[in-house]
Amino acid sequence: MTSKREDIQYLEYVFGKFYDIGANSYGGVTRLGYSKVEDEMHDMFKYLGEEENFYTYIDEVGNTYVANDISDKEYYLLGSHLDSVVNGGRYDGVAGVIAGLLILSWAKNDKLDIPIRVAAFRCEESSNFGKCTIGSGLITKELTKDDVRGLVSKTGKSIIEIFNNKEYNLNPKKIENIKQYLELHIEQGKVLEEYDIKVGIVSDIAGPRRFSLCIHGEAEHSGATPMDMRQDALCAASEFILELERIGREEIYRKSVTTVGVISNGPNVLNVIPGEVNLGIDIRGIDIESLDSIVENMNIAIKDISQKRDVKFFLQEEGSFDPVKMSSYMQKKLIECSDKLKISHKIMPSGAGHDAMAFTKLCDSAMVFIPCYRGISHNKSEFSSLLSIYDGARVIYEYLKGEI
Missing domain, CATH: 3.30.70.360 (Alpha-Beta Plaits)
Known part of the structure; x- marks a missing residue:
């Protein structure tokens, strides 16, 4: 196992690779779904995975994956997104993706014999097309071609035109072989910071x-x-x-x-x-x-x-969307892992929507929240410490080790 200092340095390195992409003069970032800037984010994610000698691939709708195993075995999917709102922050979505990369590196160093894939989903935010979770929704069939075919981006391009140009498929094959889904995300609220709690275990998504x-x-x-x-x-x-x-x-x-x-x-x-x-x-x-x-x-x-x-x-x-419940089994185990690591936790609902919503009908799913400064999100002032990302990743990794 690497040292805490080495892990924080790795998080700093990968976060820095994303930092300037889509940066604007207001101090925030604009990384709209299915834009060239989001393409750059996914290219960087793929590069970071290949740099560590992991497998990488892109699915039919442009979601990008970094994996330690691409066989037909069931695998654990850790996911989040890389797009943002207009003039948004740098942690929403990105925190979960870089936590996934850290967990993959831990599993490699510890020779953990468990298939893990980290996904960066396309267009989680509704900012560009007025509809959210498009990348995860299409591959889970929570969204259909008819749900999105009429969408038009802020620049006036139809999603059909964008998909045709990128050779994507609005009617992709349904994703298979996911054993469980886990997502780390900033809370986007003030509760964890207010009570000085390190992680939130999500019970429901509004x-x-x-x-x-x-x-x-x-x-x-x-x-x-x-x-x-x-x-x-x-x-x-x-x-x-x-x-x-x-x-x-x-x-x-x-x-x-x-x-x-x-x-x-x-x-x-x-x-x-x-x-x-x-x-x-x-x-x-x-x-x-x-x-x-x-x-x-x-x-x-x-x-x-x-x-x-x-x-x-x-x-x-x-x-x-109807509210969705996270797996009670996974909640219980994540609580046990938090206790074992002496990381304070709180069971809490999510008021914001997330890619995790799309997976609850396919497999057991769970989310781990980490604190963000004053609960600010979708704003250039959005901030969460790398130490918080590290703590959340440790809880998820402890959970995965317990599943062997």
Whole structure:
């Protein structure tokens, strides 16, 4: 086994290889899914694997793998992603990939007789196409060709054109022979840091329900239209936003959340009453009954506000995933490994979505969280220490050793 100092140096080395790819003048990185920058990230991952004399290959949708065994035996898949949001951070996704490389190197040095593959999945973030987990979703059949064929990137290229140019396949063969799936990821929240806990063992991944809401009022002169004769779409939107927040607060005990993250106001002119507002709604939770209740109450609020303010609401569902549970067996074993290594841990849900969601129907799956500074993620200030990545990797490696 290598020393802790050598392991941290290795993590520093591999992290540094990714550091400047997609860097921008704002201090963050932009590595959009299926872009040339994401290609560079995958090329570097492949290079790092080959540098250690591991096997490497790319599947039909562009996901890249580094492996110590590529026989037909069942294997343990350690995965995450290398893309980012626009002006995002350097740890989301990357932490899990470099932890996987470290675990592979430990297994090689210890002559661990267990097949391990580390995957870097394509386009986990929804930033480029408005749909998340495309690489992992296609190979697990959680997404189909029909689900993605109409997608268009930020630069106006269709996913069909991109796949044709790269000779990828929108209807790939389903991935096989995975014994178990494990993913290390930054928490993207404040809990672990707040309680000074080194790792989180994920119990569930929240399911998102996303909607677009268009509110039609009447655009009129702001000086000439009396207050009691207005159909102000922005005021109706404001009332709806606060009502959705109230509905979400009532579901705190079931760990659900509600967010309006997008507002488009028209005509957005100082002396014109807003006539049309478009909202983007993100509802998440680990309890399906809670999610159903939120959606039901949201629809009641829409009806009430529409009648009271004499404006029209048009609600459209943009996509949803049901919450998924991680393997209880793997959770129990990961807790035992954390205790054995004297690494503090906490069982916790994940509010964010991850590639792990795609694998829960195929095989037992688990996630290990590590702390990130102030819970900041999807932001240039995103940070997690290499020591935290090391601790999370140790827990996963201890688990793998126990599976022999």
